[in-house]
Amino acid sequence: MASKTTVIHWFRKGLRVHDNPALVRAVEEAISRKSYFRAIFMLDPGILSWMTVGPNRWRFLQETLSDLDENLKKINSRLYVIRGNPNETFPKLFKLWNVELLTFEHDIEPYSIERDEIVKNQAEKFNVEVIEEYSLTIFNPELVVQKNRGSTPMTYQKFLSVASELKVPQPVDNPTKLPNSCIPELDKNELKDEEVYDVPTLEQLGVNSSEISEYSRFPGGETEALRRMNEKLKDVKFICEFEKPNTSPNSLEPSTTVLSPYLKFGALSARLFYQKIKEVYRGRKHSSPPVSLEGQLIWREFYYTVAATTENYDRMVGNKICTQIPWKTNPKYLEAWKNGRSGYPFIDAIMRQLKQEGWIHHLGRHAVACFLTRGDLWCSWEDGVKVFEEFLLDADWALNTGNWLWLSASAFFHQYYRVYSPIAFGKKTDPEGKYIKKYVPELRKYPSGSIYEPWKVSLENQKKYGCVIGTDYPHRIVIHEDAMKENLSRMKAAYAKKKVDVEETPQGKRKADSPKGNTSKKAATKQRNSLEKYFKK
DNA sequence: AAAGTGTTGGAGAT
DNA sequence: ATCTCCAACACTTT
Structure with missing residues (x-):
């Protein structure tokens, strides 16, 4: 049927019209090749097999896609949202739209790289040219x-x-407005209704809109x-x-x-x-x-x-930059932390803000991450990554993982004896405890002198303030002073073991009687060498 | 070999 | 606000 060819720009991240080199390229090529232009986004259900997306980030994504659709209309285009797995869907699209060029922004996440490799192979089979631009x-x-x-x-x-x-x-500059000749007419044979490509509603994304009523602070x-x-x-x-x-x-x-x-x-x-x-x-x-x-x-x-x-960047095991630490699985601790029921008002306020609003300050992330891992609960940083991934609007694979590696003193940061106090840290910037009163409202009648440590208040006063600890607000799940001491010694042991392990790597001959002062230096050098070797592809 | 540095600790003194 | 000490890490620079 010798129909006109199509140029596709595939949005994944980079959900914008400004400074989007791959989009600009696609528009330019569509104009010069006298092809149709279509901008697509794929809703891939497969993503849910490896990551959890809470209702608030679905909401944010939905608003982002709607806005993108509107902004594309300003250049005479629109967004086509395709439901399906890219690897299954692209061959159909290539044929259906007679695609000759596909552009997208290069991504570095292992999931994306694997997906894109398959798509690029498919494109080759269908004689579709692929152009990747870097703007991440x-x-x-x-x-x-x-x-x-x-x-x-x-x-x-x-x-x-x-x-x-x-x-x-x-x-780069915004793409130019597309001439009418680049706007595809609806092919009656392809699908009966263009609406199937519309940006999905929250209901279509499986999000109950009553769930998101409180999430209005940061529109997408x-x-x-x-x-x-x-x-x-x-x-x-x-x-x-x-x-x-x-x-x-x-x-x-x-x-x-x-x-x-x-x-x-x-x-x-x-x-x-x-x-x-x-x-x-x-x-x-x-x-x-x-x-x-x-x-x-x-x-x-x-x-x-x-x-x-870094290979296995998001895991401890098999991750060469990550100190191996014997974290313990503790579902009870993890659930309490996740749901803002640790019994430490500062920690709980942060975790509740996270769940409600999808954003917490970076130092708040420090406080709760330290608390979950090396500070108090001795749970794996990988548990923390997953919870942040579910709730944070800004959950980003590279950054979220990196910050957890840092805070748990598994990589980048090593002064594990610097522990955030779940009591003292927040007092520096909010001695009144206004933040706690907002996010842990059951404590709102507690005076500023005791709101960070409500367990110290007499039962009589707890009743007077309308919040009895153990009934209306949980007892603290660990005693910070004790947990911190125990965990410090665990960290010390894990670091000592790392030193020995590095020393005993096969390529290095260990001198059993070498002085202690030498050991750390040698170990460090060896580790650095092995890392350098590792990174040289 | 030793000294210096590292995004953001806490507690207590001044 | 700025100091020291706590008990002390990895890594870089000198």
Whole structure:
């Protein structure tokens, strides 16, 4: 039937029209080849076999897709949402639409790489050209590793120095408006109703809308992402003086930008945000990485680079950068932590905010992550990753995993004796306990002097404040002072074992009588060498 | 071999 | 607000 050919841009992450090189390329090619242009997104049910998406992130994705559809209409196009597994669906689409070119943004997650390999093979079979562009991060991990002579920079400072030698890619312009000749007419034979390609409603995504009534704080979408970014950029003092450790984990209004959910879905381009921050800095005194706002974006770059080059990055076993620690499975502890019922009001407030709103401050993440793992509950960081993955709007495979590796002192960070106190830490920025009162309302009548430690209040006063510990609010599941001491010794043992294990690796001949001072140095050198070898493909 | 550094600890002193 | 100490890690620089 010699029908006109089609150029497809496949959205996965990068759910935006701005700074989207693969989209721009597809539009340009469609125009020059006089082909139809279609932008697609695939709802892949397979993703649920390996990740949990809570109702709030479904909501955020749904809003992001709706907004993307609207923004594509401004260039005379629309979004086609395809229900199905990419590997099964693409061959059908290639045939149905007579596809000659497919473009998408390259991703680094193992799941994506595997999926894309299959799709690329299918494309070859159907004689479909594939163009991948890179726009996920500012610095392409491949180029970073190349610049570092084949090894991954494993410290932030090292990453900074390597990145400083790389060219910073500038955002690309929005795609031009498509001529009518590129707009496909509805083929009556293909499907009876164009509506099957519409952005799904929440109900169609299997989300009960009554479940999401309270999640209105951060709407999804590129339009909201750009609005939020521009609003933050107006506050020059905030941008220039930003120092992460001085922001508050427990203010009632977020003390940081909350642009992370938009970066996660690619509704906001990291390259654009980076450029905008630099524009505000220009000619002004400003803070510096790692604590500055620019530094926060570079943390994202750092974790993406390590994630892209580390085998079994999201697991302890088989992960060469991860200290092997004998965590214990404890469903009771895990459930209490997850549901904000640990008995520590500061911890519970954070976990409840996470579940309700899908975003918590970075330092709040530190406090609850330390608590779950090396600080108090001795549960695996992998358990924590899964809970964050379910609830966080910004749950990002590379970043979420990286932060858990850090906080559990499994990689990157090693000063395991620095433990966050579930009582003292929050008091520094919220001595009144207003944050606790908001998210753990059963404690709202407790005075500021005891709201962080309600178990210390006499039963008489507990009754007076309308919240009896053990009845209306749980007893603390562990005694922090004791748990911390025990866990410190467990960490010490795990680190000592690592040292010995590295020392006994096959390529190294161990000197049984070598002085102790030498041991750590030798072990460290060996580990570094083996890592470098490992990263050189 | 030793000193310095590492995004953001806590407690107690000044 | 800034100091020391706690008991002390990995890794980099000198």
